[in-house]
Amino acid sequence: MHSDAERIEAGSHHTSLAGLVDGALHPLHQLRVMGRLVRRAAKRPGTAPGTVVHTGARRVEEARVTVIRYASDSIIEESRDLAHPIGAVPDPGSGVMWVNVEGLHDVGLLARIGEEMGFHPLAIEDVANVGQRPKLEEYEDHLFIVVHMLRLEHGGLRVRDEQVSLLVGPGYLVSFQEAPGDVFDPVRERLRSGKGKIRGRGSDYLAYTLIDALVDSCFHVLEALGERTEQLEEEVMDRPSGDTMRSVHELKREILVLRRSVWPLRDLINSFLRVEEPLVQDSTKLFLRDVHDHSYQLIDTVEVLRDITSGMRDLYLSSVSNRMNEIMKVLTIMASIFIPLTFVAGVYGMNFEYMPELEVWWAYPGVLLFMLASALGMLGVFRRKGWI
Amino acid sequence: MHSDAERIEAGSHHTSLAGLVDGALHPLHQLRVMGRLVRRAAKRPGTAPGTVVHTGARRVEEARVTVIRYASDSIIEESRDLAHPIGAVPDPGSGVMWVNVEGLHDVGLLARIGEEMGFHPLAIEDVANVGQRPKLEEYEDHLFIVVHMLRLEHGGLRVRDEQVSLLVGPGYLVSFQEAPGDVFDPVRERLRSGKGKIRGRGSDYLAYTLIDALVDSCFHVLEALGERTEQLEEEVMDRPSGDTMRSVHELKREILVLRRSVWPLRDLINSFLRVEEPLVQDSTKLFLRDVHDHSYQLIDTVEVLRDITSGMRDLYLSSVSNRMNEIMKVLTIMASIFIPLTFVAGVYGMNFEYMPELEVWWAYPGVLLFMLASALGMLGVFRRKGWI
């Protein structure tokens, strides 16, 4: 579907890839895997645009390609051999072909699929160069959509954002995932059971369904973070320890990571709504409007969580200050009562020869009483100050 | 009013609902009830769009449907049996039918009403899936409006946002509430008494009246929070305790929850103003403009409250620091006066054989005088520093 010139350009990837696939040992690559904050890695500077370089970690042993072909009244699923071409795209209107690719490290495979389906080289480059921002790009005869699939790791404490890329054209949809996931399973189930509208509609409706499933999975992550927020809120209020702020900071960072995946959704779906027929049917747009609302809800809630975690710092600092105050009060009370008394005792421990008080018989009990009175006086002062 | 295909789709809910109504025990559901921060729950991932799932807590024993039919010169109220259809919609112009549904757990009922009235399945899905953001969606022959009804709970300390959904078409309005409430009672009263314009106008005016009542109820909540803010402000200034910041934090969170319900109102009413005849009459828009102003006022005031509660932290921290300073001053004054004196007493308590001072008769009174002078000197220093 592309001009010859472009096909040649796309073909040239094989060559340039040769040196890059092993590039997994390149130092830059390593910190990319380490650093979650800056996910999108720079390509080797100066590589030609359209060069397919996989920048994420290799998450599966072997890439897997599955193909589902369905129409209103039929469905065929098959797992495809990586070496063979995908096959003919059904006529739009007569059915949809959904190709799902799991594992992006095999850049040769990606380039080959891109070439066979006539995808734009820049799109295939972005498929492999994970860490893209969610976006929708309209090419002449297909849409390129990047969304993030969010998962919780490390016992629900870390958000991992994986890139899912969708390439949608008339009669087909090719989806690329970094690792196998179960978010799309219910969609497959609905396809198999033939319930609902889905089998009678086009590839744009399938794209909507997949994005909807991904957005729903964001809500799951958000719920977990919301719960964690409420937990930490209680912890800060009731029993703040040195680790509490650390947990709050980590929660905050996860919310930031989530936020980065969620904010661009709004624009993405707005762009989707503006794509015209035949790529997106008007009847699909009503459903997209629904996802649009959900993306707003996601954003609203993320912002509320952010505000609340920010407020926790104030709560924590005030709680720490209060405890400090309590400690200081104890110290001050103890010192203020006993230091003067010790001084008095010290005075009568002096060895001067002429200290007439020492010989008086009531001096000792008198001094003791005086000490008692002074201690009680001090306590009275502190009580009046409200310290005890 | 919909095509057959869509009616079939809508009909398919019954089937898919079968398994979901009992889904109340699904773990996800439970945390949804717990978590106030993230209200909108994800559906079971991958369920077909248009599937009606109730995601809130069940707040009433049994759903209740009441129908009011009115025209300029007549009004009929009836409580409807859940099993029967609602009946014919009056001709636009000749009267309005207002159906009010309290309790959303009976998803079968919702789906049936949706089907009978020809509502879009996505709208009915959102009715049941509470926790939607306030919004207005325009379908071909009806409007779908979501607004939040705010109430104070727990002695006025918690804001609860319930979802109220309105479906408005020519000659009818169907409203869905999570629980019975009295916010709409005065509207019913006005309908019964026949005072004012309301009975002579269409369903769009009724929608405006209901939204106006809901916005007014927001002001009630806002007033209570405003009062609480002023109370806490005084508490922080006059007698800040460890719990004050906690209350401030809780207030802040309630304001955030309120804010989330209030901000989208502006867009909602803007969309309402842009809906064209025949769904919304131009004569109604003048009234909508009024609600529009009120929504701005709500937002303004929420933002002022937010700024003021943020400022309280500074006030609190400075008050805590001041008290700490006072405590430290007491400690420092006591220690600085008595520790040197104790040292002097210690010196003359030493047992050296050759301490000529010990034998001088005026040594003891001399030392006492010296101690007094040094204590007074210290006090003078502290007074000069402004500490006492």
Add this chain to the structure above:
Amino acid sequence: MHSDAERIEAGSHHTSLAGLVDGALHPLHQLRVMGRLVRRAAKRPGTAPGTVVHTGARRVEEARVTVIRYASDSIIEESRDLAHPIGAVPDPGSGVMWVNVEGLHDVGLLARIGEEMGFHPLAIEDVANVGQRPKLEEYEDHLFIVVHMLRLEHGGLRVRDEQVSLLVGPGYLVSFQEAPGDVFDPVRERLRSGKGKIRGRGSDYLAYTLIDALVDSCFHVLEALGERTEQLEEEVMDRPSGDTMRSVHELKREILVLRRSVWPLRDLINSFLRVEEPLVQDSTKLFLRDVHDHSYQLIDTVEVLRDITSGMRDLYLSSVSNRMNEIMKVLTIMASIFIPLTFVAGVYGMNFEYMPELEVWWAYPGVLLFMLASALGMLGVFRRKGWI
């Protein structure tokens, strides 16, 4: 000027007002008067739109209506009996009638004026329901403008925002004030003296003149707050006390109240500029542009004040921390010097039988010298640390 139907609606206020005027004792009303933060009070929920309810405090014993009629060459002022109608509106072009109403508690009066002049019921509702946001609403044959008049109370420490409503039509302007004020006096003076353009121009120019006077009065308030800001800035720098932050907080709150009155001015005047002839003459717009600039200046300055008061907290906290540091230094120096010395004295105060040092004649002066040296050493250490 309105249809009969609407006049009936407007007339129905009398009835519904009957029960509401005494409503002054309604609990909600009371907190409204107390709470400055949330000024706009909710109406009794569900009252019909257009119901005239006064929501502010009653500020004058008796409402007062004055009418000024002027043309290029004549001016007539009269105080009007509340019971009589206002009289005919002059032909546009042949003169202007300015009706000024002071005191809004007499809702019957407001409704009657509204009816006589043909104002929209919603406008009259907003006149009485004080606490509206500054705004301009365009009705078919008149403009409704709400502006805030700002005054300083409590010795210049509190900003009070009163609502001034202007209803402007061809040949007339009706202004409503909560309480008598002198802001409009100079305008009256100019009208009487006949100087300047004012008498030869229409009611829109009069509206501009009044808004200009109100904006100028905002500058007076702003100047006072600016001065207070500079005062507090110096206080925070030179002699911060526990009350300083309290004053800063109060200043901040007043700035927030001011801000809420000032920000909407910009939109108001933008709307004013967009109103077309005949309601607003093009020749008036040049003057409005001037007020427009002033509203921007107000906003700029309010924001600068806000930033500066926010910065004061940092200054205060750092000053408090510094004083704390100083206190701690004194304590630490005193304790670090004398506690070891006291210990040494304690050692030679022990009563062991075999303490050979005690008998040596130079032991006592030796110990004293050692103590002196150790104290000086300590002082040296502290000086090196820069503490003294």
Add this chain to the structure above:
Amino acid sequence: MHSDAERIEAGSHHTSLAGLVDGALHPLHQLRVMGRLVRRAAKRPGTAPGTVVHTGARRVEEARVTVIRYASDSIIEESRDLAHPIGAVPDPGSGVMWVNVEGLHDVGLLARIGEEMGFHPLAIEDVANVGQRPKLEEYEDHLFIVVHMLRLEHGGLRVRDEQVSLLVGPGYLVSFQEAPGDVFDPVRERLRSGKGKIRGRGSDYLAYTLIDALVDSCFHVLEALGERTEQLEEEVMDRPSGDTMRSVHELKREILVLRRSVWPLRDLINSFLRVEEPLVQDSTKLFLRDVHDHSYQLIDTVEVLRDITSGMRDLYLSSVSNRMNEIMKVLTIMASIFIPLTFVAGVYGMNFEYMPELEVWWAYPGVLLFMLASALGMLGVFRRKGWI
């Protein structure tokens, strides 16, 4: 160039000015001079629009008017007597007349110039009423531009913003400055030398040149503040004292003042770019675009400075906290070592008759050794905690 009616209005200033020029002693005026934060002063409330009132401080003894007339091949400079009219404006295209007025207290002069040149009264009002926000206003046959000239005072620690007003029409430009300044000198120099395009172009190009010179002078001020920021940054890091935060606060305030002068520049130049021929030639717009960039750069840099000064507070607080920690450590170490030892010494200083240890010969050295061991133990503990 104005209608007679307006000329009369303008003429009426003389009358109303009579009382206002002496108004310099009006209390409001005084605080205006004091208060830098709120520069724009309210006019005496209710004065007619177009009344020329000077609101700044009088900065020169006597106003000075200089006139430069130039064309491609000639230039004439003259200092004009205040009492005489300015003279004829050259035909557009055949040359440009630049009138520069220094000193704005002589409002009679301003009014006269305004009248002679046919400027709009509101423009002349704004010329005298200094403290306007930078802006561009388009009148029928001239542009009115307000820009701020920034200078550093008090040894570079204070930013003073003076108002420079430009009135630009075909063939002439009148500039008003509060005080004589040297920012325009190089422009005069270029005019005299005849180098560059400037003499062959119109008054719009002259306006551009003057604005460019003013923007450049902003950069000078910004550079000084940038340097001061870097100085303070180092001071906060290396040797923060009680005065450091004060300096930071003052710097922050100056940045705010600068910011207020700089932000509106962007809109000003955007408006300038939208003015159409003949007032602004298209060939001049290319140059304006350049100033436009510079205004963005100014804003960018001001914001960076603002962020950095905000960050200094954190640095300062953390440095103060660290010093506090160090002080507390010294106190705690001294107290923790010697207080227990003093207690032990105290025990053996008791006068009980039956204290068998006292008689043992090795008791004294034993106790001393024990004390030493305990002190060393304490030090070990503190070292393990990392305090020493």
Add this chain to the structure above:
Amino acid sequence: MHSDAERIEAGSHHTSLAGLVDGALHPLHQLRVMGRLVRRAAKRPGTAPGTVVHTGARRVEEARVTVIRYASDSIIEESRDLAHPIGAVPDPGSGVMWVNVEGLHDVGLLARIGEEMGFHPLAIEDVANVGQRPKLEEYEDHLFIVVHMLRLEHGGLRVRDEQVSLLVGPGYLVSFQEAPGDVFDPVRERLRSGKGKIRGRGSDYLAYTLIDALVDSCFHVLEALGERTEQLEEEVMDRPSGDTMRSVHELKREILVLRRSVWPLRDLINSFLRVEEPLVQDSTKLFLRDVHDHSYQLIDTVEVLRDITSGMRDLYLSSVSNRMNEIMKVLTIMASIFIPLTFVAGVYGMNFEYMPELEVWWAYPGVLLFMLASALGMLGVFRRKGWI
């Protein structure tokens, strides 16, 4: 390509430059080199627009000019003598000439190139006046693009932004760098190898390629800062020292510098996308859209880093407060235990004659036991408070 008049203007630079090149010793210039925060320096006030003044530091001994001419099937590289003209521009379509200039201090050279190529004087002025904000300006027959090249200095702790200027016309691209750099090397490599589309496309595609390389180099810097952020995050959590906040502050400042270079990229590329043929081919825009995404990603990530570094302050302060609390606890525990005991010892060290306890044989062990019990009691209290 310009009119004679403009060529003369451009020619006049030589004259005005004569005095300015030595201007390197001007005091202003020096602080410009020092100050990284305010990079764009003011020209000597009042210099004519279009005057070429180099405002950066001289980074190379001698400027270097290299010229590459390429077409689909050929490529010629040559290093050009500074004194000679560049030579003819190839016909658009038949090849591209890329002139690269390293070193901007030789303003004579810049002016000469500008004149030969017919660049607008304002563009050449901006080339030399480094510290421009990234921007794109469209002249009649060429584009002027400013981008920043970011490098890390001082062991990766400082971001240096160098200005790279591109002047792009049909068939040629002239790039100006402050210092030699290797960012463009891979592009040259691709040109030489002839791989990919690059040689067959126009100068707009070359411009895209260079911008893409520069954006990629931003990612490298961002990755380094991201890594540093994660390092500091761990340091703050695990072993915060006095220097940590300093490092955080420095990191923050670098992020601000980076941010200033990155934000304007978005607008730049938006402008690029809006340039019409023939200056930018539609086929190139698809590639530009890709850079557009990358610029969004850069901004997103910079903002995340900014948020995280801001959060570190909270973490640091809470960690410092916790350590302070721990220190205070130790002090309070030691003091509270031993000060009362010392007092008791002091009492029995008094020398009163009548102290009957002294003679009782079990008094001494009794007192010791009492002391032990009281110390244990204290410890119990502290344990209950959770301090130990």
